[in-house]
Ligand code: FES
């Protein structure tokens with residue numbers, strides 16, 4: 074009972090059932106904390122990860138589905154030493170309050186910027202619409218995404 | 229229940245007055261310690277809720293000690309070591325904790341400089357402190373906090389006297405600083421209590437009853453996944469397992485196998501108003517001022533109704549507990565660990581000394597959510613598994629349905645005025661359950677499981693803090709406008725079918741909406757501009773200032789009447805004693821109401837972290853927009869049915885208004901806290917903008933097409 078895949082660039086094997094949610098694999102045996110439980114029902118975006126570069130809700134996605142594929146979590150987006158431009162911009166604009174919603178939002182925004190390097194404000198709003206933020210940090214988050222777009226994406 | 233509340237209830241003492249929470253936690257070493265390695269640790273009793281308080285407190289300390297901000301380490305609150313600052317609530321943390329830290333650090337600086345002076349013979353007033361170094365006029369370094377770090381120096385009580393820097397000398401406090409806690413949250417590092425992993429830890433999920441107050445009658449046997457086991461104490465039921473998803477799956481199976489003795493205990497949703505009118509109640513007079521007034525030319529009587537609403541934290545409530553011998557250690561995101569400890573002593577029937585609580589950050593809570601409840605859940609389960617750390621995480625359904633709700637409210641306003649709209653009489657009657665069911669105050673514990681465990685406790689009805697402590701239902705029920713005759717009454721419903729407690733702003737949200745709606749309507753009747761009408765009824769200069777500023781920001785005088793677009797404004801001083809805020813809202817009335825833009829001006833007195841305060845003010849404004857346009861707790865006679873984000877929707881990115889917020893600088897004035905001041909004015913401004921667009925007064929919350937249609941029918 075083990076699911077093997079690439080996690081943030083490294084090969085991993087998670088001792089977990091195929092049917093277990095990927096969120097459980099990430100936060101459990103794989104020991105990460107950035108991917109968060111918010112609703113378990115694809116309604117808030119707190120658990121969002123990228124599977125082969127595409128957004129996926131890890132709260133409902135079976136671990137077995139990602140076998141042999143590549144998963145990116147917020148930990149794989151950037152580090153304090155080598156931050157993603159989005160992380161730099163979120164820090165510069167202090168885009169967040171409690172921060173619980175941010176991991177999923179950062180990953181979703183990274184897809185937007187990859188697919189559309191110069192988005193409009195409306196593009197950003199539309200892209201982030203599946204994500205809930207209860208602290209009301211939305212406008213700062215939107216500005217930070219636009220700023221990251223302006224800084225430019227890493228090659 | 230912050231310290232302001234406690235003092236309002238218990239009265240003061242005869243000790244010499246010290247600032248903020250220092251008065252009741254008087255030793256300097258309760259607040260700060262110097263580390264020889266070159267850092268200062270401050271130990272506030274207030275906690276980080278995502279509002280940025282630890283950064284503001286670090287700024288205040290760095291300022292008074294004259295050390296660079298990165299040298300500050302803020303230790304999260306723990307019992308029994310941290311000062312008891314009651315609850316982190318009511319926008320009082322800078323007043324209570326910040327002023328204590330300012331005074332304590334200023335005194336600590338004076339003590340250290342005094343010792344340096346004594347040792348070197350350099351007069352103390354000639355010694356400058358530069359990033360912790362004590363420097364003589366000739367540039368010689370005489371020592372530093374770090375070289376002289378000696379715990380004994382701070383093992384003294386604070387003394388009265390003003391040693392803190394004047395406002396004009398401040399460089400760090402008053403300048404925007406990045407939040408200390410944000411980087412970890414942006415890089416996904418473990419920081420939340422949810423992220424704690426203790427060796428041998430097991431995961432638990434609660435199984436909630438089929439109805440409010442239901443008792444567990446039977447539990448069918450059957451296999452559980454992942455070696456999961458059952459915890460049961462009376463009607464407190466949980467599944468636990470080594471792996472989290474097994475606990476979750478096992479809880480779902482237990483829910484299907486449990487049968488409950490259930491009864492109808494909630495009023496039907498459509499009959500809630502009638503239930504409130506006839507429920508048992510306790511009446512009180514908030515304020516009464518009689519005056520002879522001439523016969524009025526205008527009369528407005530309106531009833532405003534708001535259903536139950538809830539906090540809706542994005543992360544669900546979570547706690548970890550370990551039982552060792554006769555002591556339990558709990559990590560949780562409670563807003564008041566000492567108050568929680570007081571209720572845990574009652575619920576667990578054990579002495580406070582045997583309960584150790586640590587605050588670990590959670591998701592934003594916006595008031596009293598399930599953070600305290602889940603701590604008791606974890607403690608109960610851990611008691612049955614000595615030595616094993618137990619982590620309990622609430623589900624989304626529990627978070628939305630089983631945490632305390634903010635009570636449904638009815639506010640009846642009757643105003644009389646002269647022909648030109650000048651106020652003569654105002655009466656306001658507030659009816660609701662209590663707005664505070666926080667732990668630690670009464671003879672009975674208020675925690676959820678306390679009423680469900682074997683040999684449990686009845687649920688005490690929520691109360692309203694006295695007005696001097698900020699009030700609850702009656703918060704902001706006294707209009708800020710000049711009016712000769714005034715009567716404000718409050719009725720607290722003493723039956724509590726749904727557990728109620730504090731949500732950001734408490735009664736202010738509905739009271740400000742009601743007052744500002746009636747003021748607007750009076751202005752309209754008298755054909756006076758709503759801004760001018762308010763300004764000439766406001767004696768308070770700072771109210772007028774924020775209102776004028778917000779109006780200027782929105783270019784209020786030049787606004788154009790546009791089809792389907794409305795603009796409205798509102799002003800309020802939070803709690804009548806806190807921060808001032810005015811809002812202008814622009815809405816679009818199509819199939820539904822969309823708030824497009826908000827302009828906010830606030831006066832929070834001294835501002836420690838301007839960027840942080842603006843973040844809070846804007847966040848409150850967006851939350852308020854969501855609350856009034858979308859939110860209502862749905863329920864039937866047995867249960868809350870709005871237990872998912874589909875059934876309890878909140879505002880999403882595409883509907884979030886653009887917000888422009890400004891602070892009026894008052895560096896010399898006492899700090900007042902920014903977290904809650906914008907909510908009431910924003911809700912009222914949106915309601916007034918709807919009236920501007922549609923010519924109808926919306927008096928039922930939320931401001932949905934259904935409720936607006938109803939208002940049109942009633943008009
Ligand atoms: S936790 Fe997956 S979308 Fe909410």
Ligand code: FES
Pocket residue numbers: 169170171172173174175205206207208209210278542592
């Ligand atoms: S920052 Fe708290 S939920 Fe978004």
